Amino acid sequence: xxxxxxxxxxxxxxxxxxxxxxxxxxxxxxxxxxxxxxxxxxxxxxxxxxxxxxxxxxxxxxxxxxxxxxxxxxxxxxxxxxxxxxxxxxxxxxxxxxxxxxxxxxxxxxxxxxxxxxxxxxxxxxxxxxxxxxxxxxxxxxxxxxxxxxxxxxxxxxxxxxxxxxxxxxxxxxxxxxxxxxxxxxxxxxxxxxxxxxxxxxxxxxxxxxxxxxxxxxxxxxxxxxxxxxxxxxxxxxxxxxxxxxxxxxxxxxxxxxxxxxxxxxxxxxxxxxxxxxxxxxxxxxxxxxxxxxxxxxxxxxxxxxxxxxxxxxxxxxxxxxxxxxxxxxxxxxxxxxxxxx
Numbered sequence: 001x002x003x004x005x006x007x008x009x010x011x012x013x014x015x016x017x018x019x020x021x022x023x024x025x026x027x028x029x030x031x032x033x034x035x036x037x038x039x040x041x042x043x044x045x046x047x048x049x050x051x052x053x054x055x056x057x058x059x060x061x062x063x064x065x066x067x068x069x070x071x072x073x074x075x076x077x078x079x080x081x082x083x084x085x086x087x088x089x090x091x092x093x094x095x096x097x098x099x100x101x102x103x104x105x106x107x108x109x110x111x112x113x114x115x116x117x118x119x120x121x122x123x124x125x126x127x128x129x130x131x132x133x134x135x136x137x138x139x140x141x142x143x144x145x146x147x148x149x150x151x152x153x154x155x156x157x158x159x160x161x162x163x164x165x166x167x168x169x170x171x172x173x174x175x176x177x178x179x180x181x182x183x184x185x186x187x188x189x190x191x192x193x194x195x196x197x198x199x200x201x202x203x204x205x206x207x208x209x210x211x212x213x214x215x216x217x218x219x220x221x222x223x224x225x226x227x228x229x230x231x232x233x234x235x236x237x238x239x240x241x242x243x244x245x246x247x248x249x250x251x252x253x254x255x256x257x258x259x260x261x262x263x264x265x266x267x268x269x270x271x272x273x274x275x276x277x278x279x280x281x282x283x284x285x286x287x288x289x290x291x292x293x294x295x296x297x298x299x300x301x302x303x304x305x306x307x308x309x310x311x312x313x314x315x316x317x318x319x320x321x322x323x324x325x326x327x328x329x330x331x332x333x334x335x336x337x338x339x340x341x342x
Contacts, residue, residue, distance in 0.1 A: 036139070036140065038141070039141035039142070045105075045106050045141075045142070046106070046146065046282055048280035079276045079277065080273055080274060080275040081273060081274040081275070081286065081287075081290050082273050082274075083156040083273040084160050084161065085290075086274060086286070086289060086290050086293060087160040087221065088120070088221065088224055088225075088228075089217060089220050089221045091120055091289065091292075091293055092224065094309070095293045095296035096118070096296070097118045097119060097120050097292065097293075098119060098120070099119070099120055100112070100114070100119035100120065100122070101121075101122055101124040101228075101231075101232060102121045102123060102124060103123075103124055103125055104123070105125075105128070107121045108121065108122060108153070109121070109122065109153060109282050109285045109286065110285055111285065111288050111292055118292065120289065122157070123150060124255060124258065126150065126151060126154070126255060126257045126261055127255045127256075127257045129150060129151060132147075149278070149279045149280075150282075151261055152278070152279075154262045154264070155261060158221055158224065158225045158262035158263075159225075159262060159263060159264065160217070160221060161218040162218075162265045225259070229258070232254045232255075232258070233254050274290075
């Protein structure tokens with residue numbers, strides 16, 4: 001109980017309503033309240049009720065008539081968001097919103113700002129949610145439905161395509177994968193070849209070649225996950241605070257379950273993507289992340305070339321670049337002809 005309560009500190013900086021409530025309880029020295037009642041009254045954890053009180057994001061002449069649809073701008077708006085559109089890779093690439101790991105369970109999928117830059121906070125210790133019965137979670141005020149939502153969100157964030165990695169580009173690069181695998185076998189001792197043959201065919205063949213250079217969304221998400229896992233491990237072994245909330249302890253440990261949950265296929269987590277029926281507690285934060293991604297504009301030349309969400313912008317930029325290149329070539333040929341005439 002004390003361990004869970006310690007994970008709920010520093011919900012907002014500066015202090016907001018939840019912390020003012022906790023301070024009032026502390027000042028009154030009231031000890032009759034239980035931990036579940038404290039969690040419920042402090043409103044630290046996300047709740048499905050927030051959707052019924054959240055104002056409409058986009059003004060419309062057709063407001064939602066149902067409390068379950070109050071967060072939407074129209075009755076015809078979909079109650080689901082595709083994970084291929086909203087994931088950690090698209091947020092970091094198109095919206096310049098990197099992952100910020102936190103040990104505060106109440107800040108999972110919270111879009112926050114630090115030093116004027118947006119970050120997406122992700123819970124770094126999902127192991128505390130496993131191996132517990134729903135009754136034991138209810139006793140400490142933590143909903144079992146919220147625990148399932150947090151666990152399912154990792155695969156949608158870091159593995160939106162299911163992790164099969166067998167698209168058109170991957171199939172055409174099969175020869176390169178086989179060649180890299182053969183070189184690796186030649187460089188290893190003979191006694192280890194048989195033991196690691198299956199591992200090489202499974203992991204090395206899949207990740208050590210095409211996934212490091214392929215520009216597709218699946219491989220890009222894989223590289224992002226590897227960088228985030230590496231940053232968490234470096235935080236543990238070297239004491240760095242990269243991608244960790246500044247006001248939290250520098251060493252809260254690396255949880256291997258983060259990588260395990262992130263590598264799960266979407267189908268194995270129940271199917272579907274981001275939806276209000278599947279993520280009722282986190283839906284308000286998911287919608288805010290989606291709105292933040294839709295309002296983001298390209299911030300570099302490479303992002304402008306990769307961003308194909310706005311087809312008009314992409315094709316205008318592409319044809320404009322081709323016209324500029326052809327114009328420069330024409331000018332260069334004209335100068336060469338003039339110089340050659342003398």
